[in-house]
Amino acid sequence: MSKPTRYSQIRPQERLPEWLRRPVGTVSQLETVQGLVKDRGLHTICEEGRCPNRAECYAAGTATFLLGGSICTRSCAFCQVEKGKAPMTVDPAEAERVADAVAQMGLRYVVLTAVARDDLADHGAGLFTAAMAAIRARNPLVAIEVLTPDFWGGHADLNTGLEAQRSRLKTVLDAQPVCFNHNLETVQRLQGEVRRGATYERSLGLLAAARELAPMIPTKSGLMLGLGETADEVVEAMHDLRAAGCERLTLGQYLRPSLAHLPVQRYWHPDEFDRLGQTATQLGFSHVRSGPLVRSSYHAEVP
Numbered sequence: 001m002s003k004p005t006r007y008s009q010i011r012p013q014e015r016l017p018e019w020l021r022r023p024v025g026t027v028s029q030l031e032t033v034q035g036l037v038k039d040r041g042l043h044t045i046c047e048e049g050r051c052p053n054r055a056e057c058y059a060a061g062t063a064t065f066l067l068g069g070s071i072c073t074r075s076c077a078f079c080q081v082e083k084g085k086a087p088m089t090v091d092p093a094e095a096e097r098v099a100d101a102v103a104q105m106g107l108r109y110v111v112l113t114a115v116a117r118d119d120l121a122d123h124g125a126g127l128f129t130a131a132m133a134a135i136r137a138r139n140p141l142v143a144i145e146v147l148t149p150d151f152w153g154g155h156a157d158l159n160t161g162l163e164a165q166r167s168r169l170k171t172v173l174d175a176q177p178v179c180f181n182h183n184l185e186t187v188q189r190l191q192g193e194v195r196r197g198a199t200y201e202r203s204l205g206l207l208a209a210a211r212e213l214a215p216m217i218p219t220k221s222g223l224m225l226g227l228g229e230t231a232d233e234v235v236e237a238m239h240d241l242r243a244a245g246c247e248r249l250t251l252g253q254y255l256r257p258s259l260a261h262l263p264v265q266r267y268w269h270p271d272e273f274d275r276l277g278q279t280a281t282q283l284g285f286s287h288v289r290s291g292p293l294v295r296s297s298y299h300a301e302v303p
Contacts, residue, residue, distance in 0.1 A: 016267070017267050017269075019269075019292055020253065020255070020267065020292055020293065064113055064147070064297040065098050065101070065102075065110070065111070065131070066113055066114065066115065067094065067098070067112060067114035067115075067124065067128065067131055068090065068094075068114040068115045068117045068124050068127050069090075069091070069115060090117075090126075090127065094127070094130075094131070096134050098112075098135065099131070099134035099135045099137065102135050102138070102142060103138045107142060108141070108142055108143065109142070109144075109145070110135060110142055110143070110144050110145070111145045111146075111147060111181075111296075111297040112132070112144060112145070112146050112147070112177075113147035113148070113297075114127050114128065114148065114149060115149075116149040116150075116197070117149075122151075122168050122171065123149065123151045124148075124149065124151075125148075125151060125168040125169070125171040128146050128148065128172045128175065128177075129171060129172060132144050132146075132177065133175070144177050144178060145177055145178055145180075145181060146172055146177040146180055146181065147181040147182070147183070147296055147297065148169075148182055149182075149198075150165070150182065150202050150203055150206050151165045151168035152164075152165050152198070152202050162205070166209055166213075169206060169209055170213055173210060173213050173217060177217060178217070178218075179217065179218045179220055179248070180210045180214070180217050180218070180220065181219070181220040181221065181222070181248075181296060182206050182207055182220075182221060183203075183221055183222040183223075183296055184200065184203050184204070184221045184222070184223055184241060185198075185203075185223065185224055186223060186224055186227055186229060186237075187223070187229040187230075187234060187236065187237045188233070188237065188240075189229070189233060190227055190228060190229060193262070194227060204241070204243075204244045205244075207219050207244040207245065208244040208245055210245075211244070211246075218287075219244075219245060219246050219248065220246065220248035220249070220250070220287075220296075221241050221246050221248075221249060222250035222252070222296045223237060223250070223251050223252075224252060224253070224254040225251060225252070225253055225254060225268045226254040226255075226264045226265055226266055226267060226268060227254055227265055228265040231272070231276070234251075234276060235276075238279065238280055242284055242285070246285070247285060247286045247287065248285060248286060248287040248288070249280050249290075250288075250294050250295065251273060251277065251280070251289070251290040252289075252291065252292065252293065252294035253268055253273075253292040253293070267292070268292065270291060270292055273290045273291045273292060273294075274290065274291075276290055277289075277290030277291075
């Protein structure tokens with residue numbers, strides 16, 4: 001499937017502000033992890049999503065592994081990951097290769113995420129558990145955080161869909177990650193344009209179900225700013241996340257990956273991120289990361 005072009009004629013409305021300009025890092029920092037990942041036929045959201053922090057994370061010897069291949073079955077308008085029809089099979093050796101990379105990098109905290117695999121019966125839940133088992137077989141002390149899709153799709157009946165979603169979620173939670181993360185991404189008004197195939201209510205329901213099924217595992221979510229939302233809408237989303245039992249929050253600036261993706265409506269100032277972070281803390285989030293370059297997995301290991 002080709003990339004969407006409906007936004008290609010919408011040019012940037014303002015220049016990238018100074019606070020969003022980052023050094024790309026040294027060649028050695030980038031090549032070490034990039035080479036390791038490439039040699040093992042793996043994918044990271046750091047590269048697939050063009051994360052602005054990847055040089056910093058690579059220098060620290062960390063990465064967020066992307067499971068399920070590089071093709072996502074959803075077509076979210078903000079995301080750089082390739083979209084299309086994923087293969088009906090999964091790579092049975094992927095988990096072992098991820099575990100090998102984790103061991104070679106000497107990681108003690110690992111984040112596992114995945115493309116949406118609506119083509120699979122379990123929507124990719126088994127990808128997470130297989131990778132977690134392989135990593136722990138080498139070093140049971142490695143802490144593993146998961147950042148999952150919504151595990152929804154292919155169910156016309158709401159009750160059947162909810163039951164299937166809950167079953168897939170339980171599979172992942174039973175593997176005992178140290179944190180369960182699922183991103184809300186944006187405010188309620190903008191969900192349809194930004195997150196095609198996902199909904200605000202289903203994401204909140206997934207987070208609430210995670211708290212119910214595994215109350216000892218912290219839940220986490222993230223929001224992108226700059227898509228046209230207001231500060232009041234961001235605060236409203238925070239309230240909704242807290243009502244769903246979400247304990248940890250990341251807030252970061254949306255950066256347009258290419259002209260084929262949603263344009264940035266405005267760049268939020270670091271001071272605005274600070275104020276929203278303070279509001280989040282006041283609302284009861286136990287762990288808040290709020291800043292223009294913050295991403296879901298940025299400094300995830302820091303309590």
